[in-house]
Amino acid sequence: MTEMTIDRPNGTPRIVIIGCGFGGLFAAQALAGACVAVTVIDRANHHLFQPLLYQVATAGLSATAIAAPIRHVLRRQSNPLVLMAEVLAIDGGRRVVVLEDGTEVAYHYLIVASGAAHSYFGHDEWAPCAPGLKTLDDALEIRRRVLVAYERAERETADARRAPWLTFVVIGAGATGVEMAGTLAEIARLTLRDEFRRFDSRAARVILLEAGERVLPAYPADLTEKLIALAEHPSEAGSGVSVSRFWKQGAVDYKQVPQLEGVDLDAYRKDGSIEVKVSVGK
Numbered sequence: 001m002t003e004m005t006i007d008r009p010n011g012t013p014r015i016v017i018i019g020c021g022f023g024g025l026f027a028a029q030a031l032a033g034a035c036v037a038v039t040v041i042d043r044a045n046h047h048l049f050q051p052l053l054y055q056v057a058t059a060g061l062s063a064t065a066i067a068a069p070i071r072h073v074l075r076r077q078s079n080p081l082v083l084m085a086e087v088l089a090i091d092g093g094r095r096v097v098v099l100e101d102g103t104e105v106a107y108h109y110l111i112v113a114s115g116a117a118h119s120y121f122g123h124d125e126w127a128p129c130a131p132g133l134k135t136l137d138d139a140l141e142i143r144r145r146v147l148v149a150y151e152r153a154e155r156e157t158a159d160a161r162r163a164p165w166l167t168f169v170v171i172g173a174g175a176t177g178v179e180m181a182g183t184l185a186e187i188a189r190l191t192l193r194d195e196f197r198r199f200d201s202r203a204a205r206v207i208l209l210e211a212g213e214r215v216l217p218a219y220p221a222d223l224t225e226k227l228i229a230l231a232e233h234p235s236e237a238g239s240g241v242s243v244s245r246f247w248k249q250g251a252v253d254y255k256q257v258p259q260l261e262g263v264d265l266d267a268y269r270k271d272g273s274i275e276v277k278v279s280v281g282k
């Protein structure tokens, strides 16, 4: 067994923190100056500001703008040892955490701040079509797919074949879905407006799908109304987002979503660097 802590006098409490997102980082910082040995373990070497991941995914920010090396953030603090490693198991009986290479790290106190995983709400088959948005890798993959779609659109000479490349579907109108849809529309209407010769990027369509009662379900209803008004009456600087609602019950698929009418999503999938399949329920 290998014990990994900074050397401290015998009896110094050893605190292991798994994960250095918001929770883990604040825990480590709160222990600054305390007479404890802290070991911070994260599978990534950076702390990530997740709320701005969608800006990286849509090319509004670079990765380095929202990520900072954990050891740099904690550099002025004397007690934490920072380890980049994946925790595979916790043995509560023996008070050790087990890393991916079998190394064991002993603790007196353990803080688990490993965050949450994304969910497809029972539709795990969507995973290849739409990556999650929890890590920098996820954001960069989404960005790659979005930008490649515009590049492919420029290579198409027929409008009918170009339209699918310029159709972006966001499933789920919670805060992140709304942010993503809004930024995709902003790219189309503002950022890329003068960049292409064979099409006007403002022709791109962003479709936000929500199966629940309303978009932004966790927020006050008047925000829902404002969002829909913005979507229905886009101005030059407006949203450019279509909002559609479809039911969980029954065999509903993307062909029944009015905004997708005329878009050959089957062809899109065959070609696809962005693949879309909207189907909910059994």
Ligand SMILES: Cc1cc2nc3c(=O)[nH]c(=O)nc-3n(C[C@H](O)[C@H](O)[C@H](O)COP(=O)(O)OP(=O)(O)OC[C@H]3O[C@@H](n4cnc5c(N)ncnc54)[C@H](O)[C@@H]3O)c2cc1C
Residues within 6 Å of the ligand: 018, 019, 020, 021, 022, 023, 024, 041, 042, 043, 044, 046, 047, 048, 049, 050, 051, 052, 053, 054, 085, 086, 087, 088, 113, 114, 115, 116, 133, 134, 175, 176
């Ligand atoms: C796109 C997006 C937008 C968001 N927008 C907002 C917002 O506007 N406002 C708001 O308040 N919140 C927002 N959130 C939520 C907020 O970011 C999270 O609630 C917060 O990041 C959770 O912090 P955490 O420390 O619990 O977990 P995380 O920040 O997820 O950190 C967990 C850490 O644990 C590490 N880890 C996980 N498993 C292991 C393992 N086995 N071994 C080693 N390390 C591991 C990970 O690498 C990660 O660094 C958003 C989240 C996302 C994804």
